[in-house]
Structures are given as structure tokens and as C-alpha cells.
Amino acid sequence: xxxxxxxxxxxxxxxxxxxxxxxxxxxxxxxxxxxxxxxxxxxxxxxxxxxxxxxxxxxxxxxxxxxxxxxxxxxxxxxxxxxxxxxxxxxxxxxxxxxxxxxxxxxxxxxxxxxxxxxxxxxxxxxxxxxxxxxxxxxxxxxxxxxxxxxxxxxxxxxxxxxxxxxxxxxxxxxxxxxxxxxxxxxxxxxxxxxxxxxxxxxxxxxxxxxxxxxxxxxxxxxxxxxxxxxxxxxxxxxxxxxxxxxxxxxxxxxxxxxxxxxxxxxxxxxxxxxxxxxxxxxxxxxxx
Amino acid sequence: xxxxxxxxxxxxxxxxxxxxxxxxxxxxxxxxxxxxxxxxxxxxxxxxxxxxxxxxxxxxxxxxxxxxxxxxxxxxxxxxxxxxxxxxxxxxxxxxxxxxxxxxxxxxxxxxxxxxxxxxxxxxxxxxxxxxxxxxxxxxxxxxxxxxxxxxxxxxxxxxxxxxxxxxxxxxxxxxxxxxxxxxxxxxxxxxxxxxxxxxxxxxxxxxxxxxxxxxxxxxxxxxxxxxxxxxxxxxxxxxxxxxxxxxxxxxxxxxxxxxxxxxxxxxxxxxxxxxxxxxxxxxxxxxx
Numbered sequence: 001x002x003x004x005x006x007x008x009x010x011x012x013x014x015x016x017x018x019x020x021x022x023x024x025x026x027x028x029x030x031x032x033x034x035x036x037x038x039x040x041x042x043x044x045x046x047x048x049x050x051x052x053x054x055x056x057x058x059x060x061x062x063x064x065x066x067x068x069x070x071x072x073x074x075x076x077x078x079x080x081x082x083x084x085x086x087x088x089x090x091x092x093x094x095x096x097x098x099x100x101x102x103x104x105x106x107x108x109x110x111x112x113x114x115x116x117x118x119x120x121x122x123x124x125x126x127x128x129x130x131x132x133x134x135x136x137x138x139x140x141x142x143x144x145x146x147x148x149x150x151x152x153x154x155x156x157x158x159x160x161x162x163x164x165x166x167x168x169x170x171x172x173x174x175x176x177x178x179x180x181x182x183x184x185x186x187x188x189x190x191x192x193x194x195x196x197x198x199x200x201x202x203x204x205x206x207x208x209x210x211x212x213x214x215x216x217x218x219x220x221x222x223x224x225x226x227x228x229x230x231x232x233x234x235x236x237x238x239x240x241x242x243x244x245x246x247x248x249x250x251x252x253x254x255x256x257x258x259x260x261x262x263x264x265x266x267x268x269x270x271x272x273x274x275x276x277x278x279x280x281x282x283x284x285x286x287x288x289x
Numbered sequence: 290x291x292x293x294x295x296x297x298x299x300x301x302x303x304x305x306x307x308x309x310x311x312x313x314x315x316x317x318x319x320x321x322x323x324x325x326x327x328x329x330x331x332x333x334x335x336x337x338x339x340x341x342x343x344x345x346x347x348x349x350x351x352x353x354x355x356x357x358x359x360x361x362x363x364x365x366x367x368x369x370x371x372x373x374x375x376x377x378x379x380x381x382x383x384x385x386x387x388x389x390x391x392x393x394x395x396x397x398x399x400x401x402x403x404x405x406x407x408x409x410x411x412x413x414x415x416x417x418x419x420x421x422x423x424x425x426x427x428x429x430x431x432x433x434x435x436x437x438x439x440x441x442x443x444x445x446x447x448x449x450x451x452x453x454x455x456x457x458x459x460x461x462x463x464x465x466x467x468x469x470x471x472x473x474x475x476x477x478x479x480x481x482x483x484x485x486x487x488x489x490x491x492x493x494x495x496x497x498x499x500x501x502x503x504x505x506x507x508x509x510x511x512x513x514x515x516x517x518x519x520x521x522x523x524x525x526x527x528x529x530x531x532x533x534x535x536x537x538x539x540x541x542x543x544x545x546x547x548x549x550x551x552x553x554x555x556x557x558x559x560x561x562x563x564x565x566x567x568x569x570x571x572x573x574x575x576x577x578x
Binding site for chain 2: 005007008011012014015018019021022023024027028029030031033034035036037038039040041042043044045046047048049051052056059060061062063064066072074075078081082083084085086087088089090091093204207208209210248
């Protein structure tokens, strides 16, 4: 890096100073930090006018593609730049006993149906699976009536909402724990899938020779009174993209095995499986609020 | 700034590394620099999830407001963050003899009418003015047939295109220098005006207690064969916002005085002024390409 010429350093100082009267001290800190790093970036790489304009166009296209429902290209951009995982890590520093967190992602839809214990949320084909376990507090005590909001893609790699062929409630649902903190979700095994590549983020990945794949996972948002809401995924332990997740979301503690079970397994009758199915078991641990 | 925890530093490393295979070396440098500074910003201010989401929404709103004609909210954002002036400075380091540059701004419209020497480009009220001078090369020789693309706001502070009351060609035009490098533009004295405050950039300025005003100026893009295109403004020398231009665009060498002239001034007859007018004179110096 070359020394920054005095007139350029002066522009950066002026810009940082201009935000010095921001009444809210936290906003002032964030804005001045942002301006400082934005200018340091431009100075360090000696950004050309063409590159600046390409950046303006990239951001404009990214905004234009956001539809307010399931397409949020700026979240996707934050995800592939690793910013989402960094913010997640910064905000979950003090929870060593609790289940690890990962990115929220842009495909959550609120208000999906509440489903009964073990109820099937899959209305599209796939390998039948049961995901069961408990929700515990950090002392290991089960939490009754915890809410698990769950979502995943269909076998074609698309979330409902992205894909007009699927009913909106497909592979989405809210489950509650019973008196012993137990939950059971009947679904299909998650598959790996590429994030949307038809927009600016896809062009960015292509230009940087990165693949767009996420390893197979099931999304969870777990809520219980008096506890901090947990946003995480469970990843299939044998997925080929675990090491190179395009959004950097994988943590070892979030891998689960989907065990093969026959139609004679005791859970088959209880949850209405007429043939073989896969069984994954995981206990979530919530931190006190 | 606290020490960055190891797991957070690891996420930032992974993200920078992920762009390490970018085939174009310049793009690789820019992307890795961007990721590096973006992560350093988030780590330094310990960005919260709410702040991150506010940022996502801010960028989304900014993109939505861009209309591809005269409203380019991302350029406006770059302007008020001082980034546009910094990029301008980085890209015009080696032109000490040449006229200084300033921001392009988001309000330029291409293809405006070519006008004759001294032709009036004002079709809305204002204080009549003549802006005249020469276009020179860096050796001081006049450049014939140079093109000056000129634009400014009306007295209401709005550019044509922003304001449906104005014809699109109002206060816009392309002028050519004569055989002695001379140009003359009949117009009205520029006024100071606030940048658009009805969008995310306006909210940002309000939250940071910054005014939205730009000092009065006339925009120029000056082009001549064999020379580097010059993008600049001429600022009214006595404007109250010269020191606090919201986009940091002012340079001392770009200030001009609009001298009062009577109807008996020799130029009045030549350029058809029937009453008093103001006269500003400026020579532009272009750098060889």
C-alpha cells in the first residue's frame, strides 16, 4: 500500500468529521467507523472511476431484485461475503453452553402453520425422515412448550415462495415441545442446493470462481419464554459441501446423522411411516435471556 | 477496540480466502480488500444484528429508489459519504496544470441540445448571467471545437428531469469553443439547493444532524480530442454553503465571481441582454490524454 496523498487523506477526514455531530452516540460510532473503513478500502485499492461505477450498478441491481418476500439479494450478498456469519458470531459470544448459531438466511416466512407432534410438513417428494430431540435450558433441564419454527428446501433445491409449484406451507411449520421438552418433525431429508445465481450475487460468485452451493440443512428458530431465541441449522453430516459452504455457515456441533430405519422400527408406527425412513436426533440448548 | 476473538477472525479469514481464486487479479485485489475492510468495520464497532438488519433495509430502500434516469440514490449515498470525492481525487493525481475536478453527481442527462455561442439555455426565471471563457491545453494553447456539456438547477433548486414543470432541456446544453477556444453560455445564476431528502440518504443526513445543502454551482463536462475529459463545477464564490457542501465537492480553484453588468456593457448587445446581467469568466485547462 502506497502512502495516501495529503489531499485524499483530507477528504476522508472531512467525511468522518461530518458525521461527528450525530446526536445518538452509537449511531455516530457506527457511521464514523463505516466511513473510515469505506475510505480506507478505496484508498488501499486505489479504486478507479469505472470500478466505482460498477459498484454503484451492482448495488442498484441488488436492491432492485429484492421483492420483500423471499428474495432478499442484500442478505444473500452479506451471506456470501461472510458478513452474516461474522455478525452472528459477534452477537453470540457468551453462550458456551448453548447450541451454536448460524445464519438466518433470506428464505424464512413468518406465520406458517402450527403442527402437532410428529406431523408431516412435507407435501413434495423426498426420502422420508423424522427429526426428533429435546429443547433444554443451559442447566440441562427440558423446556416444555418451546416453539420450533422450521424450514427447508424441497428436493428440487427451492424453498416454497421461490417456487410457485409448491404450496407456501410446504416444508415449513411450527412445532411445540411436550411436557418433557420433546419435539418430533416428520419431513424429508434435506438436500444441498445452490443459492440463487440469476442476480448480482450469482455474477459475483461466477467472477470469483466460487460455487454457489450450500450443504444440505434444516433451518430452526427455537423460542421459549425467558430464553434467548436460537437461530441455527442442522447439517447432514455427510454432505460434500460442508467444507465450502458458500455462506460459511457450517459448525461441527451442528452436524447430524440421518440413521436408516426399517418399517419395523418402533417410531414407524407412532409417526405413520409405511416404509423405511431416516432418523436424526438432536437436543437444542437455549441460553437464558 | 477490543481484541477480535479467534473464531471471529477465522470467519473473516475464510471469507477473504474464498475470493482468492478470482481469475482476474485486479478484481481479486478489489474483492479481497472490500471483504477485509467490511469485516474490520463490523468487528471494530461490534455490529449488532439489529444494526445489520437496519443496514440491509437501508441498502434495499436505496436500490428501490433508483429510477435509472435522474434519481440515483446510491450515487447520492456515495456523495454524502465523501466516497465520490475520494475516488475523484485518486483518479486525478497527476494533473497539476489542469483544472481541478469534482463530483459528477447523479443528475446528468446525456444527449441534450447543442447550442450556439452565447445561446440561452434558461427557459425558467432567474437572474440573467453570461458564463464565458476559454478551453486551453496544459501549455496554455486554446483548443478549438472543444465540447462543454453544461447543467444546473432552476431557481427552485431542481434539475430538469427531477421536476416535471421544466422542459427536459431547461438549463442543460452542449456548447462548442470557437477557433480561439472561446465559449459563452447564456443562463441564470446558479442557486444553492438541498439534495433530495425524501429517501434513505435524507434520513441518514437527518439522523446525523447534517444539512442537505449544496453551494450554488454550474456543472461542466469538458471534452476535446486528444485530451482527458474534465468533470467539474464552477461554484458561486459567495455561497454560504461553500464550507459545508453536503458532498464535499468544493475546491478553491473552482470559485467564480458573477460580476454585475449594466445593459450598456459591450456584451449585452452581442448576447441580447435587454437589462442588467451577471458575468463570470473562467478558463478550463485540459490534460493531454
